Amino acid sequence: MDSRGPLIVLNPTIIDGVAETPIEGKSIWIEAGRIKLICRRDELSIPPGAAVIDARGKYVIPGLMNANVHLLCDVRLENLVRHMDRFEDLIIEAAQVALKNGLTTVFDTWGPRRALMNSRDAINAGQVPGSRIFCAGNIIGLDGPCSADFFPKAAEVASGALAKRINAIWVENVGRHLMWLTPEQVAQEVRAYIGKGIDFIKYASNDHTGQGAFIQFSPRVQEAMVEEAHRASITAQAHCSSVEGLRIAVEAGCDLITHANITGPTPIPESTIELFVKRNTGAVLFPFTQRRLDWFFGMTSHGADLGHTLMRAADTNVRNFIRSDATLLLANDASLFAPEVESDPTWSAWMGLDVDCYMDLRQGHFFWFKAMEEKGCSPMRMLQAATRNIAEAYGKDRDLGTLEPGKIADMLILDKNPLLASENYRTIHTILKDGVVVDREALPVNPILTRPMASPADEEASYVNFANAGKFPMCPTCMSH
Amino acid sequence: MDSRGPLIVLNPTIIDGVAETPIEGKSIWIEAGRIKLICRRDELSIPPGAAVIDARGKYVIPGLMNANVHLLCDVRLENLVRHMDRFEDLIIEAAQVALKNGLTTVFDTWGPRRALMNSRDAINAGQVPGSRIFCAGNIIGLDGPCSADFFPKAAEVASGALAKRINAIWVENVGRHLMWLTPEQVAQEVRAYIGKGIDFIKYASNDHTGQGAFIQFSPRVQEAMVEEAHRASITAQAHCSSVEGLRIAVEAGCDLITHANITGPTPIPESTIELFVKRNTGAVLFPFTQRRLDWFFGMTSHGADLGHTLMRAADTNVRNFIRSDATLLLANDASLFAPEVESDPTWSAWMGLDVDCYMDLRQGHFFWFKAMEEKGCSPMRMLQAATRNIAEAYGKDRDLGTLEPGKIADMLILDKNPLLASENYRTIHTILKDGVVVDREALPVNPILTRPMASPADEEASYVNFANAGKFPMCPTCMSH
Amino acid sequence: MDSRGPLIVLNPTIIDGVAETPIEGKSIWIEAGRIKLICRRDELSIPPGAAVIDARGKYVIPGLMNANVHLLCDVRLENLVRHMDRFEDLIIEAAQVALKNGLTTVFDTWGPRRALMNSRDAINAGQVPGSRIFCAGNIIGLDGPCSADFFPKAAEVASGALAKRINAIWVENVGRHLMWLTPEQVAQEVRAYIGKGIDFIKYASNDHTGQGAFIQFSPRVQEAMVEEAHRASITAQAHCSSVEGLRIAVEAGCDLITHANITGPTPIPESTIELFVKRNTGAVLFPFTQRRLDWFFGMTSHGADLGHTLMRAADTNVRNFIRSDATLLLANDASLFAPEVESDPTWSAWMGLDVDCYMDLRQGHFFWFKAMEEKGCSPMRMLQAATRNIAEAYGKDRDLGTLEPGKIADMLILDKNPLLASENYRTIHTILKDGVVVDREALPVNPILTRPMASPADEEASYVNFANAGKFPMCPTCMSH
Amino acid sequence: MDSRGPLIVLNPTIIDGVAETPIEGKSIWIEAGRIKLICRRDELSIPPGAAVIDARGKYVIPGLMNANVHLLCDVRLENLVRHMDRFEDLIIEAAQVALKNGLTTVFDTWGPRRALMNSRDAINAGQVPGSRIFCAGNIIGLDGPCSADFFPKAAEVASGALAKRINAIWVENVGRHLMWLTPEQVAQEVRAYIGKGIDFIKYASNDHTGQGAFIQFSPRVQEAMVEEAHRASITAQAHCSSVEGLRIAVEAGCDLITHANITGPTPIPESTIELFVKRNTGAVLFPFTQRRLDWFFGMTSHGADLGHTLMRAADTNVRNFIRSDATLLLANDASLFAPEVESDPTWSAWMGLDVDCYMDLRQGHFFWFKAMEEKGCSPMRMLQAATRNIAEAYGKDRDLGTLEPGKIADMLILDKNPLLASENYRTIHTILKDGVVVDREALPVNPILTRPMASPADEEASYVNFANAGKFPMCPTCMSH
Numbered sequence A, B, C, D: 001m002d003s004r005g006p007l008i009v010l011n012p013t014i015i016d017g018v019a020e021t022p023i024e025g026k027s028i029w030i031e032a033g034r035i036k037l038i039c040r041r042d043e044l045s046i047p048p049g050a051a052v053i054d055a056r057g058k059y060v061i062p063g064l065m066n067a068n069v070h071l072l073c074d075v076r077l078e079n080l081v082r083h084m085d086r087f088e089d090l091i092i093e094a095a096q097v098a099l100k101n102g103l104t105t106v107f108d109t110w111g112p113r114r115a116l117m118n119s120r121d122a123i124n125a126g127q128v129p130g131s132r133i134f135c136a137g138n139i140i141g142l143d144g145p146c147s148a149d150f151f152p153k154a155a156e157v158a159s160g161a162l163a164k165r166i167n168a169i170w171v172e173n174v175g176r177h178l179m180w181l182t183p184e185q186v187a188q189e190v191r192a193y194i195g196k197g198i199d200f201i202k203y204a205s206n207d208h209t210g211q212g213a214f215i216q217f218s219p220r221v222q223e224a225m226v227e228e229a230h231r232a233s234i235t236a237q238a239h240c241s242s243v244e245g246l247r248i249a250v251e252a253g254c255d256l257i258t259h260a261n262i263t264g265p266t267p268i269p270e271s272t273i274e275l276f277v278k279r280n281t282g283a284v285l286f287p288f289t290q291r292r293l294d295w296f297f298g299m300t301s302h303g304a305d306l307g308h309t310l311m312r313a314a315d316t317n318v319r320n321f322i323r324s325d326a327t328l329l330l331a332n333d334a335s336l337f338a339p340e341v342e343s344d345p346t347w348s349a350w351m352g353l354d355v356d357c358y359m360d361l362r363q364g365h366f367f368w369f370k371a372m373e374e375k376g377c378s379p380m381r382m383l384q385a386a387t388r389n390i391a392e393a394y395g396k397d398r399d400l401g402t403l404e405p406g407k408i409a410d411m412l413i414l415d416k417n418p419l420l421a422s423e424n425y426r427t428i429h430t431i432l433k434d435g436v437v438v439d440r441e442a443l444p445v446n447p448i449l450t451r452p453m454a455s456p457a458d459e460e461a462s463y464v465n466f467a468n469a470g471k472f473p474m475c476p477t478c479m480s481h
Helices: A077-082 A087-100 A113-124 A152-157 A160-171 A176-180 A183-194 A219-231 A243-251 A270-279 A290-298 A310-323 A345-351 A364-374 A379-385 A388-393 A422-426 A458-462 B077-082 B087-100 B113-124 B152-157 B160-171 B176-180 B183-194 B219-231 B243-251 B270-279 B290-298 B310-323 B345-351 B364-374 B379-385 B388-393 B422-426 B458-462 C077-082 C087-100 C113-124 C152-157 C160-171 C176-180 C183-194 C219-231 C243-251 C270-279 C290-298 C310-323 C345-351 C364-374 C379-385 C388-393 C422-426 C458-462 D077-082 D087-100 D113-124 D152-157 D160-171 D176-180 D183-194 D219-231 D243-251 D270-279 D290-298 D310-323 D345-351 D364-374 D379-385 D388-393 D422-426 D458-462
Strands: A007-010 A026-031 A034-040 A051-054 A059-062 A064-069 A103-108 A132-135 A200-204 A235-239 A256-258 A282-285 A328-330 A411-414 A428-433 B007-010 B026-031 B034-040 B051-054 B059-062 B064-069 B103-108 B132-135 B200-204 B235-239 B256-258 B282-285 B328-330 B411-414 B428-433 C007-010 C026-031 C034-040 C051-054 C059-062 C064-069 C103-108 C132-135 C200-204 C235-239 C256-258 C282-285 C328-330 C411-414 C428-433 D007-010 D026-031 D034-040 D051-054 D059-062 D064-069 D103-108 D132-135 D200-204 D235-239 D256-258 D282-285 D328-330 D411-414 D428-433
Touching: A064 A087, A064 A256, A064 A282, A064 A328, A064 A388, A077 D077, A087 A103, A087 A113, A087 A428, A103 A388, A113 A132, A152 D152, A160 D458, A176 A183, A183 A200, A183 A219, A200 A219, A219 A235, A219 A243, A219 C243, A243 A256, A243 A270, A243 C219, A270 A310, A282 A310, A282 A388, A290 A310, A290 A364, A310 A364, A328 A364, A328 A379, A328 A388, A364 A379, A364 A422, A379 A388, A458 D160, B059 B064, B064 B087, B064 B282, B064 B328, B064 B388, B077 C077, B087 B103, B087 B113, B087 B428, B103 B388, B113 B132, B152 C152, B160 C458, B176 B183, B183 B200, B183 B219, B200 B219, B219 B235, B219 B243, B219 D243, B243 B256, B243 B270, B243 D219, B270 B310, B282 B310, B282 B388, B290 B310, B290 B364, B310 B364, B328 B364, B328 B379, B328 B388, B364 B379, B364 B422, B379 B388, B458 C160, C064 C087, C064 C256, C064 C282, C064 C328, C064 C388, C087 C103, C087 C113, C087 C428, C103 C388, C113 C132, C176 C183, C183 C200, C183 C219, C200 C219, C219 C235, C219 C243, C243 C256, C243 C270, C270 C310, C282 C310, C282 C388, C290 C310, C290 C364, C310 C364, C328 C364, C328 C379, C328 C388, C364 C379, C364 C422, C379 C388, D064 D087, D064 D282, D064 D328, D064 D388, D087 D103, D087 D113, D087 D428, D103 D388, D113 D132, D176 D183, D183 D200, D183 D219, D200 D219, D219 D235, D219 D243, D243 D256, D243 D270, D270 D310, D282 D310, D282 D388, D290 D310, D290 D364, D310 D364, D328 D364, D328 D379, D328 D388, D364 D379, D364 D422, D379 D388
Parallel strands: A007 A051, A064 A103, A103 A132, A200 A235, A235 A256, A256 A282, A282 A328, B007 B051, B064 B103, B103 B132, B200 B235, B235 B256, B256 B282, B282 B328, C007 C051, C064 C103, C103 C132, C200 C235, C235 C256, C256 C282, C282 C328, D007 D051, D064 D103, D103 D132, D200 D235, D235 D256, D256 D282, D282 D328
Antiparallel strands: A007 A026, A026 A034, A059 A411, A411 A428, B007 B026, B026 B034, B059 B411, B411 B428, C007 C026, C026 C034, C059 C411, C411 C428, D007 D026, D026 D034, D059 D411, D411 D428
């Protein structure tokens, strides 16, 4: 990378993530992957051999970051078995999809540790293109994919040996059994896990069994885990889904809180939001656009009251966070799924795949901007939520998050001004990562999940699904096997 | 009953179930529960003390019959446990609801044998009012309510002792284990069962597990069962749900076939319908009104193809039976359910309770007339399908089914002519059963299932269903416990 | 009660629950339901009309108490439906079984509040005999019987209306939805619940879903609940099943901790046991006899490691509590079940009904003494654990727990010395409650659950369970419906 | 093959499958894959270049055949997904394991048609070694692996697209929907299926849902299917599991009946066995050794009565078949499973893997001989059941089944006389297939399922299964999720 000659981004409007207003009339000198200078055109003499991007009339912003993605999120049994020996390929595909859509850095907050670290290292070493990855491995306290925390039925279908192996890959030594232990015992396990090379820790403050209101770890244990992270100079975050789970995690000293606005039916009390501000705890938000909220409220199949409680509270929380001085972070559980499920009508309808789906790795971050804009967040604060705030909350602001000399040269050149309309974030003209222009057309290099399903053989087309072909529709109160 | 004086129905239009056209200008002399005379007014001298119903301008038809009801159909665990020691009360309530709505005789084709026979005998002895009952007890070959044939999950929730006891009450010696036996062995069990006093036998030609296309008994076994019934001078019928199951039952010599038009996705071949005609096998039909068919085709939740296969075939079969010379019989699985389920939104929607629900004991027979009328069945044929044909198919035509001297005086006096519009069957003015005017207002005497649910106590109103109150809606591919 | 004449228990050995050693040579003068005097024979002049029990050579101890029973524990769907309108009868039956076996006072720590209070009041008013009841109603935070906290499948089998009604009866306003709320909101609900007349509160510190390691309520919420109880001058206790759940509950100020020795695979740290001592928190123990431990360790069906973790830790905890100065309390989740399940081979084997079953309402307290004796607890400490300690922990020691003048005259007269061998607690000669001799033979007055199952009718005997009669045994990896 | 020089098997004892007694003093001249001559040593002059096997003192028998194997039997979801694109490799591995253990020809009676035919053709073309395969594809009438006929839960875990694809691979146009059709419609589908190149047809006479007593197809439909097979000059067989299903299949004209002795709790009537004899229907038997029967009867977990009904009837049937003149065939559902399940303690115990497991592809046929020997079958009849009878029943006796000039040179050279003790079948010295010595050591060439599981990575070893590590053991009547 060092051997590359300089690159000049000429005359853009620069929104550097620091200044209150856009900077006009300056250019950006990039060298050896970093920003060397940001200065007026007449202050620099472009050396021979230097590459130049004429960005007049365009807008340069720091590369977008995502505080919470899952690069390997499709942990359904069939997807894991099919790709058992190449999780790295799935992760890198996802990192390339992310990069292609403007995310130059992503924080993976749940996945198979070793494959994530291998992928991270391959991208950092320049062996493959992709969004820069920081990863946590397992959410401390959760069991693996074939368990009550994710797919309980998978464990009934898989062989015991396979289910255990899959769970072990995800969980290693930081699974559910920690819930039985004392603070000292938990700290010891977390210390060992940190020692394996993760970039930050994430633990469950609330349960992930589908209930969401249980407290997974006592305050004493949470404090012990945060302390271990800080002792190792990495950040700590918590998965929360209730007002009390959230409160405990903030008090325990977490640096950021995942989907801080998802607290069941109860809005977060004002005093807790004030605590975010006071402690400068990062509030990672999952805002929903009005279109998606309307869609959700219109559905009856999710239970009559849900629209009036959970989603309403989630929205209220976002609005209250915006009203406060809290540090906001963009994130969305962004992920890819195999085409078998993405094309499934039931799943697609349930996920609302075509209704501003915030989890879509390809464009979920754009829906984030749209949602926040609707709720009245200021444009500059949104930009910082997607760049500088994330870098700072994760302790990566020495290198990332703003356009300043000395920082890594990750940036987006946009055709239109993102501060005028959030929609303009989509007008990506050029992506630079590590000072190099990303070949977006080439991504993902090796499509796996993003490749369409193979067509069945001719002979298979004659198969008639028995149930659809005439099973007598029995009453729902009987015959329900 | 014998001590009652004569009763004269004066000057109605008589549709006696025999003559091709209505009879005008005659009156009906009833005595000792039977029709003594049908003659011109001037041919009879009304004795002093005789009761007289002035029926001028009204229409008298034989009492309606239903070839297939289930007087105790709500076999959900809670209903059975709640009323364990008084199934007779439930059965009599249903028989009274039936009578109140014009059904003077019903054939119960599946239920707890002893309670049904006790109820039958109590009604026949005049101890309680109610529709006249003939009953089969269990459908030979089926297991009980807490089994794979009805509610498999009930068997997982009930204690083993209770599940076994409930099943034993329904099944006695003629359950699923007969499927393992030879024709001779099955015949022996059926003989014993007939000996207990049932009025006719019903066996499963197709399975009742929700599949419906399996053959429950081989042709050899079916023939052996029919032979046992005929040897005992009672009729035999079969539960069928596929074209081959139907064919076997007709060939085995069944006297009538339950819901003969329900054959999965495949319409009945012409040759099989001809066999019905040739052998004079009664075709019990479950026709659906166009309104119900439209409702069904409009639902997506039952599987995309069902509307285009099963229901379409069921309708085609009805139309083909009407086009043929087959003997048609009215029936509809008429039943009552506890208010807990009738008021349940899911169940109600699934059943289409308010969409011409053919199973409704109160008015399902009226929907039957409506559906048949829509499909072009002639008015007189419909009337006979609801009266004479049933009596004949069940071998009860010496006493029932028509208005003829010597027969039991079961009849309906209608305000409007049922031959002009099927809707007119609803204009019941008076019901006579056994020559006595039925006090319709008094029925049911002791409402149990037809009584509304009790209101909860005040303290219970504060209960908040957790799931509705904010369970985070997990994706359908996970968390499905 | 007041009108009854005096009763003299003459010359027993008195173990009054206060003195370090048994008292010889004194008699007990009872009047108006209370102990009037305990003095030497020559100090009292027995009035005419006074009743006298010659207890020379016998041993008098305070009436036994049980800190944790469930008088209506059989909440299986069928039992609830069957007895829906007479839960009081079930509760009183259980209270009578308890009294018959020496328990003069029981603390019901989970059940249907209104029926429990009605039963309590009827017994207190002398309308029916029975053990004195104090009750908590619902365990705050738990959902009802037809829920994930107890029988999830029941909710799939019951109608929605019934399941909701049953849950509402148990839960009222203090169910799972409290988990979503802030401390202030929870306190308000708890205050309302206390206002309904319960005797103490019990809340869930750990979950009751079968996992047991989740924290149900945050420390802040637990403190708020305890504060509400204390403000109302009643005691607070917690259901705990992990070391951290336990710790939080003790720190929150609970007066006693249910099954304090059940903490999953991890023994309680020494520091937490010291906290019990320091705060004088009552430690309710569920000790297992060696015979039962051996039985448990010998079973393989409960998972290979369980014997080496959970049960071993439970036993270790008991031994550590005995070694400490903590206040110990006798309890055992004592309960009655319908004969349908008690006679079920699977259930019976699973429960180990004949292996020193600690939950047996009839004799579980005797197994408690046996287990504690085996583990080295001193005889006097055991006696106090079953009497005075319970009275004190629940704040009932003004009236109950010891044999002292002024206290309610609840006592057992034993044939043999219970301080010599725990087995001697079984040698009950006479039970006095409220100063009156209990007619043990007459209890329970109206057997319901303790009455054997009715025999099936003859006809039912011919039923053959299909599965046992020849279902082909499919492989466990398939066909598992 | 034709270019290979002659091979002489010199001086063995020849048990040719035809003669009543062994033939001494003759040798076998093999050329171009077939037997050219069987004559006395002095009648042949061994040409130069001819290979000679000195078999003096050894025993030559026809290559063993197996009338019913499943070369791809492990259709658990994970196994199918893992090997989705190489079912041929699994099938060939199994065919090689079969050949290695003396089975020179196998009849695969259920599996994925295209992969089976591809494997068959590759082996026949000499591209890979392996047992000669004849195959039927799907069992006509059954749905695929992810269905109620095999693994219903797999369909709940797999994506809809995958489940449908897997089912379609197995089922094509001959699945469960045929059950709804008329004989003419079914015949048309079967004709199309035969046209795809299968070697024989197999259809379900009884169901495969775990019940086994339902009739899958009416006699009329069964006759139509058999007629289609015979019109195409191939054989027809039926899957039967009840006495009536069996009877129908024999009457329909099936050439052989799979596991003819498995008929639920009811032994086959004498008249049906006579029908086997009269029609020369091949009786494929699954006999159990006494050791396995004892093991089975000793288990209680399979239901108290099973040992006294199903297994006893199965054994009785075998003994009755032996007593009759029926044509017997060796078979055993021989199959391979992935090491994940073979090493699973639950599965292994359930299958009785180490108790003369008749399904073991490696040695199940030896247990067959052992079982039949125990029940009194004559040695020569056993030999023919494993060779000539199978060839004849499947119409392959022009080429296979005996040692006669002109036939394909498939034979086993044994060290010991198999007619003296069935155990001697295991003393395989040399296997010839198509006249060529099989390199047994080299088989299977590419172990997949027969390769042991890979060890987990070090990091995975620290995973603690939560349930085993301390889940509180809840009562079986609750908490069963």
